[in-house]
Amino acid sequence: MRSSRGFIRHSVWCLVFVWSWRVAAAQDQQAPKTDPVEAVALNTILRRWGKQASSEWNVSGDLCSGFAADKNDWDHYPNINPFIKCDCTFSNNTLCHITKLRVNKLDVVGQIPSELQNLTRLENLALGFNPLSGPLPKELGNLTNLISLGISLNNFTGGLPEELGNLTKLKQFLASDNGFTGKIPDYLGSMTNLEEMRIGDIVNGISPLALISNLTSLNTLILRNCKIYGDLGAVDFSMFEKLSLLFLGNNNLAGRLPDGTSSSLKAMNLVANNFLLGSTSNSNTSTRGSDNTIYEADPANLGAATYYVTGQTRWGVSSVGHYFRATDAKNIIYSSQNFNNVVDSKLFETGRVSPSSLRYYGLGLENGNYTVLLRFAEIAFPDSQTWLSLGRRVFDIYIQGALKEKDFDIRKTAGGKSFSVVNRSFMVTVSKNFLEIHLFWADFTPTVRNGIPKSESKVGIIAGISVGAIVLVLAALFGVFTLLKKRRALAYQKEELYYLVGQPDVFNYAELKLATDNFSSQNILGEGGFGPVYKQYFVHAQNIHVTNLAGSLNLDWVTRFEIILGIASGLTYLHEESSVRIVHRDIKASNVLLDTDLTPKISDFGLAKLYDEKQTHVSTRIAGTLGYLAPEYAMRGHLSEKADVFAFGVVMLETVAGRPNTNNSLEENKIYLLEWAWGMYDKDQALEIVDPTIKDFDKDEAFRVINVALLCTQGSPHQRPPMSRVVAMLTRDVDAPKVVTKPSYITEWQLRGGGNNGNTSNSYAGSSYQP
Known part of the structure; x- marks a missing residue:
């Protein structure tokens, strides 16, 4: 009996022990821990960037928990940012290594911390769309497991370090829109696993096209404005069987794309290179217009990167670009439509279609001053419903390499009418017996409105966009130009100008x-x-009356809106339409003057700065007025036209609210206008900031103005719209997207309590700089 009881007692203890061991093992399996070295490294990185782990993936206090440790790919969580993904299968499912890190579009400033090299298991690193700066650390070369590296749209400088050559597993390298210098490193030509490579705007260095010869696994290759040189024929593109997107624009390439280009190629851009002209046809027809001007036909059937020169070598045309999903796309179309506003309707019976870039050349011209007359018309709509609902047909006009009109819209210029001829006249100088007229679709992605029915399938939307891409820019466009030699003497021109009304005193x-x-x-x-x-x-003499925008005028809503729109139009001219690129650097309410008609005039150009159109920004000493300084300019001295956009956003809010951007006499949450505006916007009470003295106003219009102002004051310059788009959003030509990203500097004010203390160095508006 005693033996039996002992056996039972022993069995119970065994069962308890086994059960306890299994429970403990199960608990260990359910809660694997992040590698401690990696945990310290990531926490340090986030702290230096002013960010913190999200509770959506740092659930249990351990970094590799929650969504970070589940089986879904991180693309399943596009709105979680910053974000990591972990592999928790190490050490019998008890240890997690961080394999993916995403910190993009978060206004992160500063450099890449050296602690990043401790995340040695990283396979995917996404740091794009931030104003990160400084040289790329050579320690990135220690992350030898990287498959994807994304650092586009930052402010990195210096050369690409040689240590990146250690990343032999790399399949995706995204490094465009930075300030890199020097040549493209040779080691990139040895990374044969690369499937996507995007590099742009390399300064002070030249690189051979032959560099890419062995990268035959590529499906996307963009080397834009990188000073690439060489003959296109030197690379056997027929070996690039997966290549679907090829952008080699703004380089120093020559030759002609071989006929053996991969059939998978869907889009190609080779604009602004040194391709040689040659005659491909001796046939030519002409017609005489009503003014006895002789017009020569443009009949050539051009391919993706080809040209045509008349037999008499008087003029030529070249087309660049490849259509999306349009193997049978035509580049000459015909129309029997009559044009009511032109005598020579016959000239518009045919039109040239080009997906990306179209250039006309005047050859053998006498040097001197010319008037170039361009005549445009839309003559066909392949699918009017898709065409009108999905796309805007806009392009840029360059003559002799100088931008004459940006985002030119034929139909809009014609007053919304189709089949109407639009004339454009420009004064140009021919100095080398050569004239170039360039019609260029600046954006690769078609502008798509938000009106696509939700019931449509994804395939339907893609098809709609594809059709838009085929006919978007120059579809049904016929440009006829005549050259009228200008023979006025310079002295006569000066004399004529002198007697014009409005000459300066x-x-x-x-x-x-x-x-x-x-x-x-x-x-x-x-x-x-x-x-x-x-x-x-x-x-x-006539007295000049000057009215200050920040004065005490009682302005109604309509007047305030017109003032805002007038300032926006003035800045658009400075940034995009002037012959030189001008950044004002001191846009503020007191620098906007009103005439007797309350028309705004931007004044005081004492701090204005000129810089080259090809530069993304210039580094300069900080100047301007506190409360209007953009973060990247205040902190790092990086100046671009987006600094003016930021300041204009503040002026917009001041105009709407009828108050300065800082007012210490108000209650704490209203002292700083920008912070208060964001607080009201987050509560869906944006209209609360409208000046209470305005009794009657268009609420939709006011909300749109506030929304655009918040877009203009985003922390990252890349997230702020250009002024031309600001004007378009204000006038409802394009939809204003909803602001979803609160700038990090606003969040930091609130976390630090800086928004409630006008004397602290952490506060921004009107006191000191704030990142």
Whole structure:
């Protein structure tokens, strides 16, 4: 009996022990831990970037938990950012290694921390769309398991380090839109696993096209503005069997694309290279217009990167680009439509279609000044419903390499009418017996409206976009130009200009001294970058009345909106339409003057800066007014036109709210206008910031203005729209996207309590700089 009881007791203990061991083992399996070295490294990286782990993946206090450790790919969670994915199968499912890290579009500033090299199991690193700066650390070469590296749209400088050559498993390398210098490293030509490579805007270095010869696994290759040189025929593109997207624009390439290009190629862009002209046909027909001008036909059937020159070598045409999913696409179309606003309707019976770029060349011209007349018309709509609902047909016009019109829209210019001829006239100078007219679709992706029915399938949407791509820019476009030699003498031109109404008055110093009462302080209107601005009184002259936007005028909503739109139009001219690229650097309410009709005038260009159109930004000393400074400019001195966009966003809010951007007399949550606006926007109460003295206003229009203002004040310059698009959004030509990303500097104010203390160095508006 005792033996039996002992056996039972022993069995119970065995069962308890086995059960306890299994429970413990199960618990261990259910809660694997992140590698401690990697955990410390990631926490340090996030802390230095001012970010923190999300509770959606840092559920249990361990980094590799929640969504970070499940079986779904991270594409399943596009809105979680920052985000990681982990592999928890190590050490019998007890240890997790971080394999993916995403920190993109989060306004992260600074450099890549050296701790990143400790995440040695990383396979995917996505850091795009941030203003990260400095050189790429050579320690990136230690991440030898990387398959995808995304660093596009940052402010990185210097060369691509040689240590990146250690990343032999790399399949995706995205490094465009930075400030890299030097040649493209030779080691990239040995990374035969690469399937996608995007590099753009390399400064101060040249690289041979032969570099890509062995990268035959590529499906996407973009080497834009990288000073690539060589003959296209030197690379056997027939070996690139998977290549579907090829962009080699803005380089120094020559030759002609071989006929053996891969059949998988869906899009190609070779614009702005040094392709040689040659005659492909001796046939030519001509017609005489009503004004006795002789018009020669443009009958050539051009391919993806080909050209045509007339037998008489008077002019030529070249087309660049490849259609999406359109193997039978035609590049000459015909129309029997009559044009009511032109005598020579016959000229528009045919039109040239081009998917990306179209150039016309005038050859053998006498050097001198010319008037170039361009005549445009849309003559066909292959699918009017898809055409009208999915695409806008816009393109840029360059003459002699200079941008003359950006986002030119034929139908819009024609007043919304189809089958109407639009004329454009430009003055140009021919200095080398050669004239180039370039019609260029600047954006690769067609502009798609939001009106696609939700019931349509994904396939239907893709098909709609594809059709838009086929006919988007120059579909049904016929451009006829005539060259009218300008023979006026320069002296006559000056004389004619002198007698124009509105010529500027010129005063000597004595007159200015008298008009300002010896530059009396009583006549000072304000302080500008070049010194004080004085009110002046002239005998027998018209007085100039200046009104300050920040004054005490009681303006209704319509007037305020017109002022906002006027400022936006002025900045668009400075940034995009002027012959030189101008950044004002000190856009603020007090630098906007109103005339007697309350038309806004941007004033005080004392801090304005010019820089080359090809530059993404310039580095300069910080100047301007606190409260209007963009974060990247205030913190790093990186200046671009997007700094003006930021300041304009603040001015928009001031105009809507009828108050300055900082007012310490208000309650704490309203002291800083931008912070208050975001707070109200997050609560779906954006209209609460509208000036209470405005009794009647268009609520939809006011909300749209506030929405655009918040877009303009995004933390990253890449997220702010260009001024031309701001104008389009304000005038409802395009839809204004909903702002979904609160700038990190707003969040940091709130976390630090900086928004409630006007004297702390962490506060931004009106006190000091804030990243």
